[in-house]
Amino acid sequence: MRVLGVDPGLTRCGLGVVDGSVGRPLTKIEVGVARTAADLAIEKRLLMLESELDAWIQRHRPDVVAIERVFSQHNVSTVMGTAQASAVAMLVAARHGLPVAMHTPSEVKASVTGSGRADKAQVTQMVTRLLRLTEAPKPADAADALALAICHIWRGGAQTRLEAAVLKATSGATR
Amino acid sequence: MRVLGVDPGLTRCGLGVVDGSVGRPLTKIEVGVARTAADLAIEKRLLMLESELDAWIQRHRPDVVAIERVFSQHNVSTVMGTAQASAVAMLVAARHGLPVAMHTPSEVKASVTGSGRADKAQVTQMVTRLLRLTEAPKPADAADALALAICHIWRGGAQTRLEAAVLKATSGATR
Numbered sequence: 299m300r301v302l303g304v305d306p307g308l309t310r311c312g313l314g315v316v317d318g319s320v321g322r323p324l325t326k327i328e329v330g331v332a333r334t335a336a337d338l339a340i341e342k343r344l345l346m347l348e349s350e351l352d353a354w355i356q357r358h359r360p361d362v363v364a365i366e367r368v369f370s371q372h373n374v375s376t377v378m379g380t381a382q383a384s385a386v387a388m389l390v391a392a393r394h395g396l397p398v399a400m401h402t403p404s405e406v407k408a409s410v411t412g413s414g415r416a417d418k419a420q421v422t423q424m425v426t427r428l429l430r431l432t433e434a435p436k437p438a439d440a441a442d443a444l445a446l447a448i449c450h451i452w453r454g455g456a457q458t459r460l461e462a463a464v465l466k467a468t469s470g471a472t473r
Numbered sequence: 474m475r476v477l478g479v480d481p482g483l484t485r486c487g488l489g490v491v492d493g494s495v496g497r498p499l500t501k502i503e504v505g506v507a508r509t510a511a512d513l514a515i516e517k518r519l520l521m522l523e524s525e526l527d528a529w530i531q532r533h534r535p536d537v538v539a540i541e542r543v544f545s546q547h548n549v550s551t552v553m554g555t556a557q558a559s560a561v562a563m564l565v566a567a568r569h570g571l572p573v574a575m576h577t578p579s580e581v582k583a584s585v586t587g588s589g590r591a592d593k594a595q596v597t598q599m600v601t602r603l604l605r606l607t608e609a610p611k612p613a614d615a616a617d618a619l620a621l622a623i624c625h626i627w628r629g630g631a632q633t634r635l636e637a638a639v640l641k642a643t644s645g646a647t648r
Contacts, residue, residue, distance in 0.1 A: 339567075341563035341573045342567055344560055344563055344567065378543065381552075381553055381556035381557055382556055382559070385557035385561060386560060386564060388515055388519055388557075389516065389520060389561060389564070393520060
């Protein structure tokens with residue numbers, strides 16, 4: 299499974315593509331950050347972000363786009379930019395017919411480090427180790443995007459295995 | 474000046490096109506609501522909204538898209554949908570090379586009724602009168618979209634006149 303992880307933001311939008319499946323080594327395909335200048339009009343920034351996301355999807359053909367779920371309890375002005383960037387990511391994914399999965403920050407942290415309250419340094423450290431990178435991905439948004447992709451591979455995989463097990467058990471019972 | 478007013482929302486997105494300029498009668502061109510079903514995935518809803526907005530812009534070729542500015546102090550779950558719908562509206566406008574103007578709810582109310590604290594009924598009543606409609610536009614989102622367009626025509630007009638006056642005064646001083 300190939301996953302494009304998106305840590306949405308207008309100023310910095312983390313993007314990370316990871317290949318993998320549960321119980322197998324993970325491979326980093328590409329990681330980066332899409333930036334748009336804060337002095338541009340918001341609609342222009344959204345348009346730039348859209349074309350960047352489109353280019354990543356065209357280039358890597360992911361199976362799923364995993365996006366960090368935005369919460370309103372954050373800083374008011376930040377959350378608006380995050381919600382808007384997240385909407386653009388969902389829209390571009392939908393236009394390519396790709397499924398969108400949302401994971402909360404604590405789900406991502408728990409998946410990757412084992413603790414939902416891990417700090418950014420711990421997440422970056424585990425991402426670097428899990429993907430066998432020679433250096434830590436920077437900035438934190440880039441590491442977060444990789445963490446999101448890993449979280450989806452593991453959670454999505456667990457979900458799929460669970461569903462398969464339930465299906466098997468059910469079909470066994472009716473046979 | 475032709476303005477497309479957008480009252481952003483995922484469940485109901487109000488859309489209204491008005492022609493006019495300061496000091497002249499206003500004309501309603503079209504009013505309606507784009508709806509998306511709450512049981513669809515958000516990314517599908519955003520995609521539907523995008524194609525609806527695109528159709529309105531193609532059909533009416535507005536000079537400006539005026540969108541209600543979203544605030545975070547509203548209900549948490551509503552504000553996310555509103556921010557996402559608003560991002561899609563900005564994106565579609567930018568793709569068509571159209572300027573985007575944001576107006577706050579109180580700016581819109583003040584423009585149309587004379588009071589920034591007018592209620593929905595008062596806004597609808599004034600919109601109906603100003604556009605010489607035979608019946609009140611429904612639902613409230615549709616009336617709000619028309620109010621946004623009217624607000625932009627009047628404020629935008631005032632802004633333009635003010636800038637022209639400043640320019641004239643400045644050029645007079647340097648002559």
